[in-house]
Amino acid sequence: MGITMVDTSSTLTAIAMMAGIVYLTRMGGYFVGLQLRHIKGIQPVLEALPGCAFMAILAPAVRQGSVSEIVAMVCVIAIMWRSNNVVLATATGMAILLFGGPYLDAL
Amino acid sequence: MTTSKSALHGIRTSGDYFISTFLFGVMFGIAAVSVGLETWQALLMCATSFTASGQFAALEFWAAPLPFGTIALSVALVSSRNLLLGMAMTHHFDGHSLRRRIVWLALLNDPGVVNSFRMDAEVDRLGYVTGYGISMMTSWLLSTYIGLNIAHLVASFDLGAIDFAGPLVIATMMMLFARGSKSKPLPWFVSGGVALLLFEVGAANYLILLGSVLSGMVVAIWQTRKDLAATPEDSDGDNDG
Numbered sequence: 001m002g003i004t005m006v007d008t009s010s011t012l013t014a015i016a017m018m019a020g021i022v023y024l025t026r027m028g029g030y031f032v033g034l035q036l037r038h039i040k041g042i043q044p045v046l047e048a049l050p051g052c053a054f055m056a057i058l059a060p061a062v063r064q065g066s067v068s069e070i071v072a073m074v075c076v077i078a079i080m081w082r083s084n085n086v087v088l089a090t091a092t093g094m095a096i097l098l099f100g101g102p103y104l105d106a107l
Numbered sequence: 108m109t110t111s112k113s114a115l116h117g118i119r120t121s122g123d124y125f126i127s128t129f130l131f132g133v134m135f136g137i138a139a140v141s142v143g144l145e146t147w148q149a150l151l152m153c154a155t156s157f158t159a160s161g162q163f164a165a166l167e168f169w170a171a172p173l174p175f176g177t178i179a180l181s182v183a184l185v186s187s188r189n190l191l192l193g194m195a196m197t198h199h200f201d202g203h204s205l206r207r208r209i210v211w212l213a214l215l216n217d218p219g220v221v222n223s224f225r226m227d228a229e230v231d232r233l234g235y236v237t238g239y240g241i242s243m244m245t246s247w248l249l250s251t252y253i254g255l256n257i258a259h260l261v262a263s264f265d266l267g268a269i270d271f272a273g274p275l276v277i278a279t280m281m282m283l284f285a286r287g288s289k290s291k292p293l294p295w296f297v298s299g300g301v302a303l304l305l306f307e308v309g310a311a312n313y314l315i316l317l318g319s320v321l322s323g324m325v326v327a328i329w330q331t332r333k334d335l336a337a338t339p340e341d342s343d344g345d346n347d348g
Contacts, residue, residue, distance in 0.1 A: 005143045006171045014173050015148065018165055018182050019155035025186040026215040029193025030200070030208070041331040043198050045324060048290040049191035050220065052323030054281040055299035056316045057188070060306040061274040069271045076275050080282035086123030093275040094130070 068104035072096040110203070110234035116226075117219060117238025124218040127276050128243050129250040131159045134272075135166075136254015137261055142169040146255050153251050157214070157244055160185045160273060184313050191320065192220045199223070199232035208233065214240025221280045225287030291330055298323035 006014075036042050062073055072093040079089040096104075108116070132153075139149035144166075156162055164181040168174050192215060200208055211233055219239030223232050285292065302319035310318065 006169065006173055008148075010171070010173045011144070011148050014165070014175060014178055015152045015155060017175060017179055018152065018161065021179060021182050022156050022158045022161055022186045022189065023213055025183065025189035026193055027209065027212045029190035030196060030212055030215075031193075032190070033194035033197025036194075037197050041335050044290055044331050045327040046194045046197055047224070047288060048294045048323065048327040049320065050188070050195050050217075051281065051284050051288065051290060051292075051295040052298035052320045052327075053188040053191045053316070054277050054284065055295045055323070056302040056319035057277055058274055058281060059299040059302040059319075060315060061271070063303055063306055065271065065274075072271065072275060073278060076278050077282060080279055084283070084286070086279045086283070087126050089279050090127045090130070090272075090275060094272055097271055
């Protein structure tokens with residue numbers, strides 16, 4: 001990413017476009033859900049979806065991760081499993097990425 | 108619990124992700140300076156879009172002339188999980204006016220939704236998620252502002268190593284979600300497996316997301332139908348939370 005100045009009007013257009021898209025995704029899912037809610041037994045199906053989305057992002061990320069990234073992920077999951085402490089898990093994972101990366105990835 | 112008390116409860120319980128978001132915000136501020144965004148532009152983007160992953164994705168393409176189509180597609184794909192989060196909350200935002208739901212949905216956020224599933228039934232979910240969102244937004248704006256102002260100090264520091272921080276934060280949310288959700292885990296494992304399979308055959312990112320979520324959804328439907336068949340007397344399945 002090099003510095004290539006973008007004019008103000010293009011920047012504002014892009015920011016407005018991004019805001020619109022993100023808001024539509026937030027609102028769209030909810031209103032689609034409202035249309036589906038009369039279907040018998042739909043609630044557990046809808047409530048399973050965020051987990052599916054998280055796994056769809058996580059699995060390929062881990063698959064193409066380096067040694068340090070995989071170690072960081074394992075540590076995060078282990079800490080969350082044991083303590084449910086988000087700050088400790090995230091800080092540990094990021095410390096492994098920052099300080100352990102050069103050593104672990106050289107293995 | 109009233110909506111305002113639930114919102115305060117959301118703010119109070121958001122400490123963990125306030126800090127995680129803060130780290131990302133500082134990084135976003137630094138990245139925004141590197142592509143030439145001015146302070147007010149970066150803060151405006153944070154306040155209106157309020158999506159860490161989407162904003163980072165947009166910065167990847169931030170060069171004149173701006174590729175609007177590419178930015179729109181990347182932001183839409185990265186934010187597509189919001190569709191699923193919104194759908195997951197369908198049964199939990201009842202009892203509020205349509206106008207309030209439309210406005211407050213702007214603050215829908217992953218950790219708020221994930222944590223809301225762990226709350227007691229008397230907590231108002233829309234208030235809770237919105238309170239959580241206010242906290243996340245505060246953290247996001249503050250930290251971005253700091254990142255914008257310290258960017259010159261860390262210009263020589265290699266931040267590439269923490270590209271993987273995004274998946275790490277998602278892993279924490281997955282763990283919280285797995286513990287708080289009443290859903291059975293099989294659809295998630297199927298989604299993960301299908302995502303891996305599609306990744307291995309070189310499918311595009313949006314196809315990986317679409318294919319794996321759809322397959323997880325099919326499994327969830329199959330499980331639900333099996334459960335309904337086993338307990339026909341409890342087959343409403345539409346119990347508003």
